[in-house]
Amino acid sequence: MKYILLTISVCFSLFSMKAQELKSPNNDFSMNFSLLKDGTPTYHLNYKGKEVIKQSKLGLELKDDEKSLLNDFTITHTETATFDETWTPVWGEESEIRNHYNELAVTLTQNETDRTIILRFRLFDTGLGFRYEFPQQKNLVYFIVKEERTQFAMTGDHTAFWIPGDYDSQEYDYTESKLSEISSLFNKALTDNASQEQFAKTGVQTALMMKTDEGLYINLHEAALIDYSLMNLNLDEENFIFESWLTPDAQGNKGYLQAPCTSPWRTIMVSDDATDILASKMTLNLNEPSKIEDTSWIKPMKYVGVWWEMITGKSSWAYTNDFPSVQLGKTDYANATPNGTHGANTEHVKEYIDFASANGFDGVLVEGWNEGWEDWFGQSKDYVFDFVTPYPDFDVEAIHDYAKSKGVKMIMHHETSSSVRNYERHMDTAYAFMNKYDYPAVKSGYVGDILPRGEHHYSQWTINHFLYAVQKAADYKIMVNAHEAVRPTGICRTYPNLIGNESARGTEFQAFGGSKPNHVTVLPFTRLIGGPMDYTPGIFEMDIAKLNPNNNSHVNSTIANQLALYVTMYSPLQMAADLPENYERFMDAFQFIKDVPVDWQASQYLEAEPGKYITVARQDKNSNNWFVGNVNGTTVRTTKLSLDFLERGKKYTATIYADAKDADYKTNPQAYEITTKTVTSKSKLKLTSASGGGFAISIVEKK
Template identity: 65%
Template sequence: MKQIILAVMVFAATTIQAQKISSPDKNFEMTFALSTKGEPTYALTYKNKPVIKTSKLGIDTKDVAPMLDGFTIDKTETATFDETWQPVWGEEKTIRNHYNELAVTLSQKAENGRYIRIRFRLFNDGLGFRYEFPLQENLTYFVIKEERTQFALAGDHKAFWLPGDYDTQEYSTVTSKLSEVRGLMDTAITPNASQTPFSPTGLQTPLMMKSDDGLYINIHEAALVEYSCMSLNLDDKNMVLESWLTPDAIGNKGYMQAPWQSPWRTIVVSDKAGDILLSRMIYNLNEPTAYEDTSWIKPVKYCGVWWEMITGKSTWAYADVPSVKLGETDFNALTPNGKHAANTAHVKEYIDFAAAHGLDAVLVEGWNVGWEDWFGKSKDYVFDFVTPYPDFDVKELHRYAASKGIKMIMHHETSGAVRNYERWIDKAYQYMVDNGYNAVKSGYVGDIIPRGEYHYGQWMVNHYLYAVKKAAEYKIMVNAHEAVRPTGLARTYPNLIGNESARGTEYESFGGNNPDHTTILPFTRLMGGPMDYTPGIFQTKISAYNPDNNSFVHTTLAKQLALYVTMYSPLQMAADLPETYKKHLDAFQFIEDVAVDWDQTWVLEAEPGDYITMARKAKGKEEWYLGAITDENTREATFTFEFLPKGKTYTATIYADGKDASYDNNPQSYTVKKVKVNSKTKLKQKLATSGGCAISVK
């Protein structure tokens, strides 16, 4: 690790109203100042172009005087920091953390000299800042009414946005001018198992935008700990975004105890779209890894008993009865429905497939009792996470999987009954250890219990991290679905190997994701961490599994392969059924081969909402994988291989859309061919409508 720290402290008189810092490469300049009312403000430029115009900062409080105005500058401190660090898993082997810092201490004389600190870090890819509340006599406990952080934009930008909601991110992204948000909001809000929209101009982060003069701007947050998740509310007359925190059951938005700090507010900017995808600023704003031993944390490629239930071919429930009660219902006395997928014999088929094709693990959903009446009931004691159905032999499957070299992934659906999950969590994790499970997929479908709490409020934010840290005590990796969107915490807690927090592949069975969906997610949802998107669907007509479901996957088969490169995750699922993969083993070879951990990543071409072409080098191997995807439009992707070692020739296997391929009429048309490539090679490949191309280079 290389580390250089240079700090300079400047004590400023209260008459000094403005301070400036630049990024290490001088492309960014950030200005801090106090208004005539003593209101903290900041502004940001990139290559002399305005990104954020003068914007106010502050915290509105409920039980003490607001921290909004009446401030004077006590002192300013500047520092420069430069290091390289190695993530446990990631898109690069090493990450550089290089920034210039300005910390401004502000006091309110009218409040007996009460003071706060605002810390700014300016990187070569953007700005991060946070509020800090040092321990002091006049500021200990306080309740946040609202955070008043503004982002005054320089124009009516093109935006890729989701409706602001306290409970879900599972909406289709809308692409429009910011001025059009209000008129589109009603149609943007589609049904979900739990949802609480909060404003006709409310937006979620990460919010991706593009200005008329070609700047790509992304607003999000980093290191969300013991604080409410931030959304944004748009003043569409003045083009000002303002922070909007998720409340609790009685409307309060945060309970603070000094010393503490807010999460970082992040603004990533570039004039190249690909630079947004390569930014690691959000990770850099998180603390280093909290664990001394990380040897038990391993990237995973898996299959599982899941998609067949999502499509309606099979069920999670063991029996078709209207009501069950744990501790009272005798599940051995129930009549099996004949469609329960999580049975011992069937799971062994998945284990056999995984072992035969080089996968690491098998996920099984619906293994534990209680699924008969779990959904939408606001029921506290739904699952106990330790009692299997009569047809699921935990110990035998542990033995069988171990004999094949396969790990098992546990599933814990809380159904939003969070109090119940915490009641069982130690027993559930110990049960996993006792039966050979080292990873869990947790779910939070439905409204939260305690009733009135929201998925993204401070109480739930604390729970998600509690579950991750508790899992680490048992050396368990966590893949949390329906949880709060990630903010780079996987740097600190790398056993958080996956999240959902967006519309995943399951929605292809619920009516379909838009063709541009996965050309946007890397610019939005993936900014804070990887997504368990569950790609790899080869049978794109859902009716092939369930005649009553006429949905179809809005991609070609080749695009499904490319997603393993463009949708980064250390947890990648081969989501389709083994019997389908066996019909296309030549295409499945790419899923067998593709890495889940990387030494380096390159963006060859990208435009949010339109297309992405990426290349990655496998961790510790002389292997490279490339992926290109497009939206509903056909296009010609350009692959360059400048990243290959010079003077060497490699074999590239190209998995491409067939000449007659299209996502809606002929999605399974694909070709596989091999060509020789070197560092000077350039290839062009036609992509079908919502099509793709995947390439392995060895």
């Protein structure tokens, strides 16, 4: 059921300096808007009577000789409204989402230029969203943004969980520190990546998670990033003021705007309970409803794939070692010598199809199937792939027929090598190829520096490309899982065929030297605020040298922790990322991955502390069964778990996958115990999570 209650009041301010107040529906938040004496717009935010954002300036600096939109404003109009609806997502953590907020829209007119902008504020029970709006007008038509000057003035030296501000990469481990320590720790926080560019040692990325000394949790992010540059944050360490720092294009400009238009929403979530941050749907609610009318073809999936063996170095993407370079349509692959390590060959892919079919998986991803992988990376190469021509050992027709006979869908892989123009050149042909061979979803990749040269992954131009790819895919009824793309900001509500993203440091980095064992206790507070992540969990063999003797990396996790990720790292597209032979060694633990759904009726965040632990319970969308996941940081911890979320009066069978007493992510990661017991809504469980460990529980209703 959907319902909308909308009330509007209009007032014309008699005094341009008069403060405007807005409260959240539950009155926990109050926001004040006012102008300084020079006409500079400002806002100020309180939570439960406590100041969380000090008076902060708003505005945009324009390029060239234009007068910037920073000051000299008068309030000429205000509107307030209340909005309340319940909407149904195509997929998600909940079957219904409530969108309830109070709104204040302030119209400002610049005295000297007679230009008009609107500052729109929406205050939810979990936080504030605001954006800039530029109405149609004669004095502001085309304009170039030199920098957005939005401020977030903190009340003190908070603890932050941050990654370096960067124009091209989000693939960093998180650093926990005081705000005052960011610049001194910045270089230590950097790790190598295929493409990266930082702008200042005081720069960080959103979603930024913080905790105050008084125990308040604060999250800064953005929503509905469309036709605009990604926002980083730059910190004034002396005053603890963050200011927006947009990603430039190849010419150094931050955005090209044409009125009428809007900026993305800038978001501030606050609570005295960390679980409220995780449960908030504010980011989704600040995006527009689905623009896809028929969504029946958009279906969550669980998949396996020819991927981890290449990531670890056991197999290769490339077919041959014969050529120092290759060119589309010119290289003679038919007479080349196979290198013997190519993973995407027909017989090997059939083995994955067999495994998927036998274990109830929906799809199989195959990487390295198409011509061009011999010199795809680092060459600033425009015509790098055509996305339709297979290697000689990959029989598209045979694999399609075999997968169909086994009831399995193949998942396409489009690595663009960040040659964006080349991908757009081939996109229609590639998507039509997918339709012909019944590929419902594509994993796209953007590894390396963007072409055209000088562009960044998160500039306005490239962000527009990412959305274009999703929109074009929808025309062909194709779901998109974009890797190395811009971090999501909730646009999966508007385009639900955007079923997954990477856009953070995923499991692959466990084979590139490892990630911190508490990494997965931070990601839900940061990267996942904007949408689901294709984290590719499910690794059971932690010693990478057993797959590739030349790779001494170690997966910093226990098996129980890997199982829990299917619950704590929400995604409607979940991969069982390890090799089939490793699952066959631990089939009793693998059962949880087979059982856990990817679409949910309800979700409850039971306990959480960023960097330390997260425990989540979710109800299957299609049954009364529940699944619980706990991921733990480095300190051994005991959880006292109440099952009061279960339906009263019913009995359930709980299968508990827990760390063994001697489990440890570093010394004994494969030690786990499986127990089964009958439980009800009155039951309480006491479970201990190892360092880098956790637990997973399937709770099945007894018939």
